[in-house]
Amino acid sequence: QQQVKQSPQSLIVQKGGISIINCAYENTAFDYFPWYQQFPGKGPALLIAIRPDVSEKKEGRFTISFNKSAKQFSLHIMDSQPGDSATYFCAASMGGNQFYFGTGTSLTVIP
C-alpha cells in the first residue's frame, strides 16, 4: 500500500515558469514531510522539508504548501530553470527516522 501518493508522474515546464508537484497522505501520524531532488546517477538530496504545524515554508525559489486538513502538501518551484530538471520525491515520516517516499515526478524545464 502506497503511504504517500505523488502526482504528476512527469512534468514539462518552460524556463521561468512555475513547477507544481503534489502529494497526499492518509496516515495522520506523519509529522515530517521532506522533498528530495535526485539527478540521474546520484542519490536523493534533501531540498526542503516542513512540519505539520506550519502551512508554508519557503527557501529561495522552492516553497512547500501544507494543508493538514486535506492531508496534502505540494512543492512549488518558482522561476524554474533547466538546472532544476531532475526527479523529485516527496516523503513522509512519523516519529523519527522511518520515511515513506512518493513515486517521484520527473521534471523537465525547457530553455
Added chain:
Amino acid sequence: DAMVIQNPRYQVTQFGKPVTLSCSQTLNHNVMYWYQQKSSQAPKLLFHYYDKDFNNEADTPDNFQSRRPNTSFCFLDIRSPGLGDAAMYLCATSREGGPYEQYFGPGTRLTVT
C-alpha cells in the same frame, strides 16, 4: 567533507551468485538505511539500523541480508540474486531521534546477468 560512500558504483553479478555491496560514512550518524530503487520508482526501504539494532521491513525478501560491524560501515548481502533484483541500491544515514535529514550515498547500480 563528511559524506556517505558506496562501493562499488556499478556491480555486475550472475544469476544466483552472491554479491555484497558496501557503504561507509564519515558523518558519525548512528542510523543507517538500505533502500532499493528500481527504474522510475521511489526508493523502497529494505532495512535500517539504530546503532547495531537491526530493523527489517516486513516485505524485504530473505534473500537480502545486512551487516553493520561498526558505526561507519554497513553491508548489503544478496545471497542469490535474481533478475528482479537488478536495481540501484542506496545507502543513507541520519542522526537518531529524528526526524532528521537523511543523507544518501550515490548508490550502487546492480546488474544481474
